[in-house]
Amino acid sequence: MVSETHTHEHDHAEHDHAHAHDAGEHEHAAELSEEAREAARERLRRGALAQIRQYPDVALRMKAREVTEFDEFLVQLVERMMTLMEDAQGVGLAATQVGVVQRLFVFSPDESGSFAVVNPRIVASSAETATEEEGCLSLQGVRVPVERATTISLEGVDPSGKEVRFELEGLAARVAQHENDHLDGVLIIDRTDAEHRREALGILRPQIVLR
């Protein structure tokens, strides 16, 4: 068995913040274009969210099936999910969130890149856990504390069917556990405490508009 091992660690690359300060006119123009770029990113984000299933969409509660066909459809699906994840400014996206009830997710936990895992299995989890706030692209406006294992070993295959193995820790481990949950129809509101669940359901309740 051939497997790849990816280790995710967070190294904080130092960025060079050298800005030329020219005439005031120049600075003003740069400010405006940054504003325009931000507006464009926000339009992309909203467009992506509109294509991602939102709670209480039934697809979010389905248990996904193993992927058996490694064909052009799968390759295109992964490409589409990668783009949606990036445009939505998320760090992970599961197939059930785009209405495809198959076991795969994409994630991008740090600067090392974006990965697609097909038929993922968490084969080992640390006894040590940590509780941190999580959000979800399918639960807009909700952030709840969720307890997760701090390190996991994740196995699966890539979109071409080649075996892959990831040793994950910290945020990367958290994201993979969150996305893997999606494939079993499990959401962060199922993983949090009763008080935060009640609060989240209040945010998610459809607003009735009286005219």
Ligand SMILES: [Zn+2]
């Ligand atoms: Zn999610």
